[in-house]
Amino acid sequence: MALAQIETVERNDAGIATAIGILRQRYGERFQTGHSIREQHAHTTSYIPAQIPDGVLFATSVEDVQDCVRVCAEQRVPVIPFGTGTSLEGHVNAPGGGISIDLSQMNRVLAVNAEDLDCTVEAGITRQELNHYLRDTGLFFPIDPGANASLGGMASTRASGTNAVRYGTMRENVLSLSAVMADGRLVRTAQRAKKTSAGYDLTRLLIGSEGTLGIITSLTVKLYGIPQAISGGVCPFPSVDAACQAVILTIQSGIPVARIEFVNTLGMKSLNSYSKLDYPEGPCLFLEFHGSDAGVKEQAELFGEIADEFGGGPFQWTTVAEERTKLWQARHDAYWAGMALRPGAKGLSTDVCVPISRLAECITETEADIAEMGLIAPIVGHVGDGNFHVLVLMDMDDPQEVEKAETFVGRLNMRAISMDGTCTGEHGIGQGKMPFLEYELGPGVDYMRAIKQALDPLGIMNPGKIIGRARN
Amino acid sequence: MALAQIETVERNDAGIATAIGILRQRYGERFQTGHSIREQHAHTTSYIPAQIPDGVLFATSVEDVQDCVRVCAEQRVPVIPFGTGTSLEGHVNAPGGGISIDLSQMNRVLAVNAEDLDCTVEAGITRQELNHYLRDTGLFFPIDPGANASLGGMASTRASGTNAVRYGTMRENVLSLSAVMADGRLVRTAQRAKKTSAGYDLTRLLIGSEGTLGIITSLTVKLYGIPQAISGGVCPFPSVDAACQAVILTIQSGIPVARIEFVNTLGMKSLNSYSKLDYPEGPCLFLEFHGSDAGVKEQAELFGEIADEFGGGPFQWTTVAEERTKLWQARHDAYWAGMALRPGAKGLSTDVCVPISRLAECITETEADIAEMGLIAPIVGHVGDGNFHVLVLMDMDDPQEVEKAETFVGRLNMRAISMDGTCTGEHGIGQGKMPFLEYELGPGVDYMRAIKQALDPLGIMNPGKIIGRARN
Numbered sequence: 001m002a003l004a005q006i007e008t009v010e011r012n013d014a015g016i017a018t019a020i021g022i023l024r025q026r027y028g029e030r031f032q033t034g035h036s037i038r039e040q041h042a043h044t045t046s047y048i049p050a051q052i053p054d055g056v057l058f059a060t061s062v063e064d065v066q067d068c069v070r071v072c073a074e075q076r077v078p079v080i081p082f083g084t085g086t087s088l089e090g091h092v093n094a095p096g097g098g099i100s101i102d103l104s105q106m107n108r109v110l111a112v113n114a115e116d117l118d119c120t121v122e123a124g125i126t127r128q129e130l131n132h133y134l135r136d137t138g139l140f141f142p143i144d145p146g147a148n149a150s151l152g153g154m155a156s157t158r159a160s161g162t163n164a165v166r167y168g169t170m171r172e173n174v175l176s177l178s179a180v181m182a183d184g185r186l187v188r189t190a191q192r193a194k195k196t197s198a199g200y201d202l203t204r205l206l207i208g209s210e211g212t213l214g215i216i217t218s219l220t221v222k223l224y225g226i227p228q229a230i231s232g233g234v235c236p237f238p239s240v241d242a243a244c245q246a247v248i249l250t251i252q253s254g255i256p257v258a259r260i261e262f263v264n265t266l267g268m269k270s271l272n273s274y275s276k277l278d279y280p281e282g283p284c285l286f287l288e289f290h291g292s293d294a295g296v297k298e299q300a301e302l303f304g305e306i307a308d309e310f311g312g313g314p315f316q317w318t319t320v321a322e323e324r325t326k327l328w329q330a331r332h333d334a335y336w337a338g339m340a341l342r343p344g345a346k347g348l349s350t351d352v353c354v355p356i357s358r359l360a361e362c363i364t365e366t367e368a369d370i371a372e373m374g375l376i377a378p379i380v381g382h383v384g385d386g387n388f389h390v391l392v393l394m395d396m397d398d399p400q401e402v403e404k405a406e407t408f409v410g411r412l413n414m415r416a417i418s419m420d421g422t423c424t425g426e427h428g429i430g431q432g433k434m435p436f437l438e439y440e441l442g443p444g445v446d447y448m449r450a451i452k453q454a455l456d457p458l459g460i461m462n463p464g465k466i467i468g469r470a471r472n
Numbered sequence: 473m474a475l476a477q478i479e480t481v482e483r484n485d486a487g488i489a490t491a492i493g494i495l496r497q498r499y500g501e502r503f504q505t506g507h508s509i510r511e512q513h514a515h516t517t518s519y520i521p522a523q524i525p526d527g528v529l530f531a532t533s534v535e536d537v538q539d540c541v542r543v544c545a546e547q548r549v550p551v552i553p554f555g556t557g558t559s560l561e562g563h564v565n566a567p568g569g570g571i572s573i574d575l576s577q578m579n580r581v582l583a584v585n586a587e588d589l590d591c592t593v594e595a596g597i598t599r600q601e602l603n604h605y606l607r608d609t610g611l612f613f614p615i616d617p618g619a620n621a622s623l624g625g626m627a628s629t630r631a632s633g634t635n636a637v638r639y640g641t642m643r644e645n646v647l648s649l650s651a652v653m654a655d656g657r658l659v660r661t662a663q664r665a666k667k668t669s670a671g672y673d674l675t676r677l678l679i680g681s682e683g684t685l686g687i688i689t690s691l692t693v694k695l696y697g698i699p700q701a702i703s704g705g706v707c708p709f710p711s712v713d714a715a716c717q718a719v720i721l722t723i724q725s726g727i728p729v730a731r732i733e734f735v736n737t738l739g740m741k742s743l744n745s746y747s748k749l750d751y752p753e754g755p756c757l758f759l760e761f762h763g764s765d766a767g768v769k770e771q772a773e774l775f776g777e778i779a780d781e782f783g784g785g786p787f788q789w790t791t792v793a794e795e796r797t798k799l800w801q802a803r804h805d806a807y808w809a810g811m812a813l814r815p816g817a818k819g820l821s822t823d824v825c826v827p828i829s830r831l832a833e834c835i836t837e838t839e840a841d842i843a844e845m846g847l848i849a850p851i852v853g854h855v856g857d858g859n860f861h862v863l864v865l866m867d868m869d870d871p872q873e874v875e876k877a878e879t880f881v882g883r884l885n886m887r888a889i890s891m892d893g894t895c896t897g898e899h900g901i902g903q904g905k906m907p908f909l910e911y912e913l914g915p916g917v918d919y920m921r922a923i924k925q926a927l928d929p930l931g932i933m934n935p936g937k938i939i940g941r942a943r944n
Binding site: 113114115116118157158159168169171172181185186187188192193195196197198199200201202205208224227248251252254353354355356357385386416417420422423424425426428429436437443444445447448450451452453454455467 | 585586588629636641660661664665667669670685826858859888892893900908913915919927
């Protein structure tokens with residue numbers, strides 16, 4: 001279903017040739033058309049086949065981006081923004097060809113406003129680069145989607161990850177952003193005040209728009225004080241349901257948990273095997289608490305009591321940095337550990353998100369589906385938000401297996417939607433989830449299409465993603 | 473400036489007459505055209521002159537709203553949604569006439585999902601009605617803009633208020649909403665999952681759109697556990713600057729303050745006089761802390777130390793409910809206390825919001841401007857977010873005084889904008905702030921206009937607000 005229905009975008013060969021000529025002359029070495037560089041800019045961690053752009057502009061300024069968009073608008077040529085290429089649903093593919101605008105060299109920190117707990121950065125900076133820059137300020141940027149993604153890319157897909165249960169997602173953490181729109185103009189969506197009621201929320205409209213409405217060139221994001229103390233640990237549970245009940249009670253009790261991550265039995269086996277660990281091989285929660293010395297102790301103890309109530313535990317936790325690092329390294333390696341379960345296979349990493357009251361049911365039904373279909377597919381999840389991932393390992397050379405994986409993903413998405421959840425909590429729609437958006441939001445997609453048509457009437461901004469080219 | 477530039481909207485007398493005929497026949501007593509009822513639906517707490525609608529439909533269902541929008545679309549007649557009429561910038565005025573849709577009878581709680589910490593309500597329910605309904609669940613809805621507004625209205629203006637520093641604004645607290653769009657179709661903007669990356673953020677687009685894109689008929693909002701303990705108190709400071717520095721350090725220190733409210737010297741005098749109190753008559757902060765018994769004690773003590781550092785205090789705080797109620801009643805009465813400073817005057821309540829690093833400067837310059845212009849205008853503010861209000865008391869029969877107030881408001885807005893702030897942190901643009909939106913967001917307003925045109929091509933949805941009727 002997902003793989004089969006990727007939208008086609010018509011190629012405009014003449015326009016592309018003209019645009020390439022103009023950009024080559026204007027940018028010299030900063031504009032590349034060699035095959036391997038173009039291939040790198042379509043090659044994502046996605047299972048979706050690469051569709052390579054016709055040229056790559058390495059932008060170093062807002063003006064470069066504006067100029068490139070104007071040239072492409074004139075020639076009716078697609079532009080596809082590129083950060084680090086770590087997105088998972090084919091966001092950087094070029095189904096109709098066109099120009100990839102690589103923003104990775106636009107990675108400066110433009111301002112740190114410590115008193116306001118915010119900073120303004122260029123879109124190409126990665127979250128690790130930003131946190132490295134901030135290391136002496138006592139502040140940090142918490143959002144961590146796993147990959148060392150660029151902030152512009154994270155905003156474009158409305159990314160979140162392990163810390164979102166406490167600190168929110170990109171939706172809550174961007175105060176303002178600047179973007180080059182389809183007409184080549186630069187718009188700053190908001191001033192730097194923490195709140196505003198001034199007009200339509202253009203900031204939130206661009207966040208999650210995956211480059212289909214504008215190309216984000218800079219962002220003002222919230223920062224947080226590095227917590228005085230951190231505690232964390234792993235807690236085994238007798239069942240998926242017990243683990244999920246513990247999550248619900250933890251959130252309901254108002255424990256300000258910073259991370260609460262689920263790994264299922266197969267996931268735990270893969271972590272142990274990949275990282276040479278000896279964690280219990282059943283459903284587990286990985287936790288982290290931020291606060292004062294007394295606070296993180298209290299939070300960990302309260303969680304231990306909750307776990308005990310549902311037959312889980314013992315909850316072994318620590319405040320020692322090295323031990324915590326080891327634990328979270330294992331969790332962050334879940335993707336690679338999962339891939340190692342079946343060497344040579346391609347990984348289809350998909351995500352859904354449901355109200356947490358439905359989480360146990362959704363994961364349990366999904367595990368049953370995996371077993372019934374004979375798939376190899378570990379599950380991990382940011383369960384404090386009701387969000388989980390399945391990594392389906394498949395042999396791309398076996399059409400039957402690919403079809404089976406597609407069927408599984410389709411059922412998973414429809415299951416989440418039927419539980420009042422979403423077909424994607426954090427990966428985005430891209431190309432892979434387009435068939436499900438209509439099921440999820442019905443007439444809402446028509447209004448999205450109208451907005452797309454209004455802001456990108458030529459349909460040049462990352463066409464073939466989310467809702468595809470606006471239809472007249 | 474503000475008063476003079478209210479946008480005119482052309483009247484369509486023939487269409488209005490036809491629509492009235494149809495609605496009268498269809499709704500009988502539920503459709504009213506009597507002058508006093510129509511006047512009530514334009515009469516807001518605003519200083520802006522009333523522009524009354526031609527009829528009022530008391531909707532009791534989504535279908536009523538859809539039907540009324542379809543009739544009005546057919547006849548090219550404006551529709552203006554009405555909740556409680558407590559907005560401050562002329563949002564419910566009918567500059568081109570038309571039909572006011574009163575949603576106050578759509579006030580049912582549709583579902584409470586305690587495990588998910590959310591509930592779904594009809595748009596007409598007020599925040600007090602909702603919290604009364606929730607009283608036995610241990611949960612509450614924290615957003616408190618002062619007035620007992622409807623949740624639909626609060627979403628429409630992106631309201632916030634005293635608790636926003638801890639719990640966020642309507643922007644952060646609405647998971648999903650249903651709205652009747654200009655074509656009469658009902659759209660549900662999102663499922664009930666806590667996070668989603670599924671397409672454009674229609675939820676956030678409608679929040680703050682002031683009825684100009686759609687009429688909100690129901691919302692799913694986040695709930696929170698009622699805190700185990702609450703502490704609070706009032707703390708005097710030697711200067712505005714000292715108070716603001718204490719606010720910055722409190723936020724920077726990560727103290728999860730639930731409310732941190734500023735009242736200036738004139739404001740404190742008005743509170744004392746109105747409520748027969750004996751608070752210090754200088755710049756003060758009103759504070760509230762939520763948490764465990766130990767937590768709220770720790771927070772209050774930490775704040776006391778911070779206040780002391782800036783020459784403030786003594787910070788007298790209490791956990792006794794009656795004393796806290798008295799304190800917050802006084803703060804909530806600030807509007808009426810201010811009005812009592814000049815009996816017979818009209819109050820122009822305006823708000824701006826700046827980065828908190830600029831707050832002391834912005835308030836101090838504004839106080840100087842008030843003194844220089846000889847205005848009577850107390851200041852209160854949700855200063856944890858950098859948001860403050862000025863209540864300008866003016867004699868509406870004195871054109872010079874009205875002009876002076878307009879000049880003052882214009883300077884205040886431009887001052888906030890020049891400090892990277894916004895001309896409205898929580899009241900919205902409505903009619904009163906329209907001239908300032910372009911100064912604040914420049915080309916951003918063009919994209920808002922394009923969105924308005926795309927979603928409301930006939931320009932019938934609350935015309936003459938935010939960006940006015942879409943221009944072709």
